[in-house]
Amino acid sequence: MEVLSTNHAHGGTQGVYSHQSATTGTDMTFSVFVPDHAPGAKLPVLWFLSGLTCTHANVTEKGEFRAACAAHGIIFVAPDTSPRGDDVADDGDYDFGKGAGFYVDATQAPWAKHFRMRSYIEQELPALIGAEFPADLARQGITGHSMGGHGALTIGLRNPGTFRSVSAFAPIVSPLNCPWGERALTGYLGADQAAWREYDACALIEDGARLPALLVDQGEADNFLHEQLKTGLLVMACRKAGIPATIRMQPGYDHSYYFISSFLAEHVAWHAARLNG
Amino acid sequence: MEVLSTNHAHGGTQGVYSHQSATTGTDMTFSVFVPDHAPGAKLPVLWFLSGLTCTHANVTEKGEFRAACAAHGIIFVAPDTSPRGDDVADDGDYDFGKGAGFYVDATQAPWAKHFRMRSYIEQELPALIGAEFPADLARQGITGHSMGGHGALTIGLRNPGTFRSVSAFAPIVSPLNCPWGERALTGYLGADQAAWREYDACALIEDGARLPALLVDQGEADNFLHEQLKTGLLVMACRKAGIPATIRMQPGYDHSYYFISSFLAEHVAWHAARLNG
Numbered sequence: 001m002e003v004l005s006t007n008h009a010h011g012g013t014q015g016v017y018s019h020q021s022a023t024t025g026t027d028m029t030f031s032v033f034v035p036d037h038a039p040g041a042k043l044p045v046l047w048f049l050s051g052l053t054c055t056h057a058n059v060t061e062k063g064e065f066r067a068a069c070a071a072h073g074i075i076f077v078a079p080d081t082s083p084r085g086d087d088v089a090d091d092g093d094y095d096f097g098k099g100a101g102f103y104v105d106a107t108q109a110p111w112a113k114h115f116r117m118r119s120y121i122e123q124e125l126p127a128l129i130g131a132e133f134p135a136d137l138a139r140q141g142i143t144g145h146s147m148g149g150h151g152a153l154t155i156g157l158r159n160p161g162t163f164r165s166v167s168a169f170a171p172i173v174s175p176l177n178c179p180w181g182e183r184a185l186t187g188y189l190g191a192d193q194a195a196w197r198e199y200d201a202c203a204l205i206e207d208g209a210r211l212p213a214l215l216v217d218q219g220e221a222d223n224f225l226h227e228q229l230k231t232g233l234l235v236m237a238c239r240k241a242g243i244p245a246t247i248r249m250q251p252g253y254d255h256s257y258y259f260i261s262s263f264l265a266e267h268v269a270w271h272a273a274r275l276n277g
Numbered sequence: 278m279e280v281l282s283t284n285h286a287h288g289g290t291q292g293v294y295s296h297q298s299a300t301t302g303t304d305m306t307f308s309v310f311v312p313d314h315a316p317g318a319k320l321p322v323l324w325f326l327s328g329l330t331c332t333h334a335n336v337t338e339k340g341e342f343r344a345a346c347a348a349h350g351i352i353f354v355a356p357d358t359s360p361r362g363d364d365v366a367d368d369g370d371y372d373f374g375k376g377a378g379f380y381v382d383a384t385q386a387p388w389a390k391h392f393r394m395r396s397y398i399e400q401e402l403p404a405l406i407g408a409e410f411p412a413d414l415a416r417q418g419i420t421g422h423s424m425g426g427h428g429a430l431t432i433g434l435r436n437p438g439t440f441r442s443v444s445a446f447a448p449i450v451s452p453l454n455c456p457w458g459e460r461a462l463t464g465y466l467g468a469d470q471a472a473w474r475e476y477d478a479c480a481l482i483e484d485g486a487r488l489p490a491l492l493v494d495q496g497e498a499d500n501f502l503h504e505q506l507k508t509g510l511l512v513m514a515c516r517k518a519g520i521p522a523t524i525r526m527q528p529g530y531d532h533s534y535y536f537i538s539s540f541l542a543e544h545v546a547w548h549a550a551r552l553n554g
Contacts, residue, residue, distance in 0.1 A: 007531060007533055007535035007536075008496075008498065008529035008530045008531065008535065008536070008539075009535035009536070009538065009539050010538075010539045011539070014535055061338065061339050061534075062338050062339065064341045064343075064344070064538075066341075066538070066539075067341070067539075067542070219285075221285065252285035253285045254284055254285065256284055257338075258284035258285065258286035258291055259284075259285070259286070261286065261287075261341075261343070262285075262286050262287045262288070262343075262344075265344070
């Protein structure tokens with residue numbers, strides 16, 4: 001692991017790091033905030049998965065999470081959204097290819113070679129975080145925004161033993177039922193939609209996956225709400241499955257980091273209550 | 278005034294605006310955060326003057342001030358650091374010309390034509406803010422970072438009837454005594470250092486200007502501390518003048534927005550105590 005930068009912030013250390021990923025076959029960059037803590041202490045970890053076009057940097061610079069993480073003693077990890085590099089396949093559009101990994105393990109050429117963000121987030125990066133930082137991997141929570149909200153929901157639903165707490169900001173709740181999802185999952189996984197279900201929060205719930213609780217914030221003024229995000233499908237899936245979900249429609253808020261930063265401290269506190277308990 | 282963008286944030290509105298400035302003879306861009314407030318209410322204003330190379334955008338995106346401004350009912354205004362435009366004189370270096378207005382009214386060619394940031398911040402922009410936003414101009418505070426800390430200190434010291442509260446982050450405390458200041462003030466004001474004194478916080482205090490209180494945060498790991506910022510000169514000037522200054526050396530913090538964002542909410546609360554009293 002290479003240290004790209006560290007800055008003292010809110011009494012802790014905000015770092016940016018890179019490493020050679022065996023999973024993606026590329027260098028991967030991520031950021032970690034470690035609050036001030038007692039020597040030898042192990043802290044819970046909150047993962048933040050970012051949305052289309054983003055890297056680790058967006059939430060790191062604009063997320064307004066550090067004060068809350070410092071107050072609650074939470075490590076905050078922000079990975080990239082896809083493999084990067086000159087030899088990584090790409091697409092001209094913003095919603096497929098680089099910056100748009102959709103947290104899947106691709107099975108279709110040419111994507112299968114590097115686009116393995118599911119395994120990267122579920123396995124390789126947590127192991128690195130556990131080895132390099134004072135992280136208690138028995139206490140992990142996960143959240144994310146938009147495509148990253150989809151990532152947080154699906155990774156959380158598939159791994160209830162790993163993630164004690166799951167929340168999301170303006171998530172894509174059903175790639176099976178929106179243009180972003182149809183485009184990306186056709187490309188990464190092929191046309192057989194049966195293979196998509198483990199990458200669709202609503203389908204996972206329909207197929208039996210459960211969460212002990214769920215917190216979602218969704219802006220009512222979000223331009224992507226009706227065509228892409230379709231929060232109502234998640235409300236219905238949770239209701240039908242008996243998942244105690246708090247899904248808040250937030251009047252006036254859009255899809256930007258001004259929305260995320262308005263509520264991320266609340267999400268940190270919500271995760272902390274479940275991770276520090 | 279033209280609205281470039283507005284985003285709902287922390288219950289209020291974060292906007293970015295531009296207008297044709299009669300003072301600088303250019304279009305000028307600035308940002309304003311207006312918290313949620315009662316209809317007809319007028320709110321105090323906190324000005325944030327940014328440092329070298331910055332625009333309104335740096336603190337607007339990375340400052341982490343909105344939660345505190347919402348909690349205390351404070352309007353937050355972030356101007357640009359210089360005039361901009363193809364016909365505005367510039368210099369190849371980052372510390373002079375565009376992005377480096379130093380909050381002076383330049384007297385030397387070719388700078389005198391557009392570089393009038395003192396009059397812009399002291400007169401034209403407050404009048405616009407008063408006309409276009411629910412701002413109580415009888416209750417204004419001012420802060421800033423680095424070159425903008427210099428701006429906040431000198432504008433505050435020269436205008437005690439306008440600014441009830443003054444604070445700064447890692448300010449240039451004496452342009453007379455550092456390379457950044459010597460370069461910029463020679464260029465904008467000429468070689469006669471007598472003309473510089475109204476643009477030097479320590480000289481203003483030596484010449485009789487006073488503040489009822491002062492809050493300064495300075496990172497001990499700031500690379501510019503010893504050569505450019507020279508906080509000790511301000512400590513001595515305040516002590517000699519009997520200005521009750523709280524000047525905090527913050528261990529581990531550098532010159533970046535990770536430092537500013539760690540303490541800006543505290544500064545907002547400090548100003549609010551003086552503006553809402």
